[in-house]
Amino acid sequence: MAVPYAKLTDTPPSSTGYGQAPPYPTYATGQPNYPHPQGQPQYPGYPPQGGAPQGYPPQGGVPQGYPPQGGAPLGYPPQGGAAGQGYPPTDGGNVQAVDNPTWEGEVPDDDVEDNPNVQAPQPTAPPAEKMDQVSGYDNMQGAPLPPPSYNEAMMQSSYPEQSEVTPNMPTITEDQARDALLQHVSENCCYGAKAARELSFSNIMPSNAFHYILDTFTEKRSTKWAQEPYHGQPIDGPYNGPAPGPWQIEARQPPPFTAQVTHVEVPHTASVKPCHDCLGLGRKRCYHCYGRGRTRCTHCHGRGHHTHYHEGRHERRQCHFCHGWGRKRCFLCHGHGHVVCRTCNGRCQLKCFIRLTIEWIVHHDDHIVERTALPDTLIRGVSGETVFNQQHPRVMPITHFPDNNINQASHTLIQRHNTAYAMERILMQRHSVRVIPVTNLHCNWKSESFSYFVYGFEHRVHAPDYPQQCCCGCSIL
Ligand SMILES: [Zn+2]
Ligand SMILES: [Zn+2]
Ligand SMILES: [Zn+2]
Incomplete structure (x- = not known):
């Protein structure tokens, strides 16, 4: 139960545990004895009574360290708590x-x-049951909304296939293969270059890797109730007409294959409601002092004094931090006991509306056909020649590529993309095939034989068996 504040203010700090304390010595300065003769100690300075200058608050009227830096509620205190006008x-x-x-x-x-x-x-967000019912907007949990069905006939129209010819990829020479290896060795500080300089090639086996890439660009829409402090901004409510469907709302689309997110207020869904968080007051009980306007003094633990043992007796001295009050004014609410409501920002009212979230997403998939011992994933990072490239609202699987693995990958991935994103609208698709040269080089050095790979137009090297991988080539005698 709440305790009246007046009583709190007048009550001396608790002296629990000091009932049997020895008599307090007279202060050397000749000040009156402490405690007060009537047994009701007067705590000098608080509250300031009729011009007592010392004590609390400190001279100058600006308590030390107060107000705290940052976080001070704006415009405190309220004038009369006028609800509706903002707080x-x-x-x-x-x-x-x-x-x-x-x-x-x-x-x-x-x-x-x-x-x-x-x-x-x-x-906080208002409880769902306080929100209006809006026709066509039943799913307000932020789940994706099913897009309108496509005109499949239009989408299935076939496009002329491009010529899908494997080009004659340039083969690398022995000098190029050795230079690439020397460059690779120089990038690994522990590797010795001697082997790369002296090795002899026994076999050069050129081949091609194929890289099929499919991108599907989609749009996803979802809705949720949103609120913001109401400060007189325009309200587009149901009286302006029925809300358009979530997929009828126009939005500026980014360039194809650009991921982006945007938020749109759904027309005709806005209304003004009293703030649920502060019940329209604009302020809330202070979360630091819980409405009391003050907190316990941490230095004297609320007692207002410290006890010292001095020359064989206990002495009680007033706490310097609270000047005997045992508490200090709350730094957050400055003694008012309440702070501005964060939900309505002190405006007492909220503008509630349906917020449409539109996401443009790029779904990326690929498939690599590579038949040597070179790890397939390395193919992604190097350049090759793009021999096929197509972009349409819906692409058709490749059927005539010389390597049938690519035809199958194209079929599988397109099938997957066309069914996996049922809750999104497919706006555009593109697919391409790259051909990347891969050369496997077998070589001899001293009594050893090993092989390595040179791949991509950059002549990148993969040589896990290179013989001189330790400092100074010490692994080879
Ligand atoms: Zn407070
Ligand atoms: Zn204190
Ligand atoms: Zn509020």
Whole structure:
């Protein structure tokens, strides 16, 4: 149950545990004895009574370290808590601290611990049942919305196949193969170059790798309720007409095969509602002091004094940090006991509307046909010659490529793409075939024989068996 603030203010700090304390010595300065003769100690300075200059708040009226840097609510305190006009008034300025909190909700019976790292609660979304029913918008959980069905007849129209001829790829010479290996050795600091310089080639086996690539560019749409503080911005509500369907809303599409996300307010779905989080007050109980406007002094643990053992007796000294008050004003609400509501930003009202999220996605797939011991994945990173390249709203599988593995991969991947993204609208597809030269070189050096690969137009080298992989070629005597 809430304790009246006046009582809190007048009650001296708890002296629990000090009931049998020895008499307090008279202060050397000749100040009156402590405690006060009537047994009701007066804590000098708080609250400041009729011009007592010392004590709390510190001289100059600006308490030390207060207000805290950053995070201070704007425009504190409210004037009369005018609901509907927003809280606090927009005239942001100096924070005025008060001694008596005005929070009228529930507060704990005791001061809470000061927690300088307290986290502000996050804005919350209104409960779903408070939202309006909008025709055509039943799925408001952010799940993808099924796109309208295609005109399949249009999509299935066939395109003339391009000539799919495997070009005559240039074969590399022995000098090129040796230069590529020397370059590879120089990039590996431990490798010795002697073997690359001295080796002799026993066999050069050129071949081609094929790289089929399929990209499908799609659009995905989903809807969710959204809210923002209402500050008088235009409201496009149901009175302007029925909301258009989620796939009827026009959006500026990025260039094909560009991933992007955009958000659109669905027309005619907006309304103004009182903030569910603060019940339209614009402010909430302070999450640091829980409405009490103050927290327990961490230095004296709320007692207002420290006890010292001095020359054989206990001495009680007033706490310097709270000046005997045992508490300090809450740094967050400056003593008011309430802070601005984060959900409505103190505006008391929310603009609620349906937000359409549009995602443009590029689905990428590929297939590599490579018949040597070279790891297939290396093919992706090098250039070759593109012998086939097509882009259409829907592409047809390749059927006449000389290597049938590519025809099969094309068929499989296109089939997969055309069924895997049922909740997205396919806007464009493209596929291509690259031919990458791969040369397997068998060679001898000293008594050893080994092989390595030169692949891609860059003449990149894959030589896991290179004999001189240790410093100074020490693995070979
Ligand atoms: Zn507070
Ligand atoms: Zn203290
Ligand atoms: Zn609010």
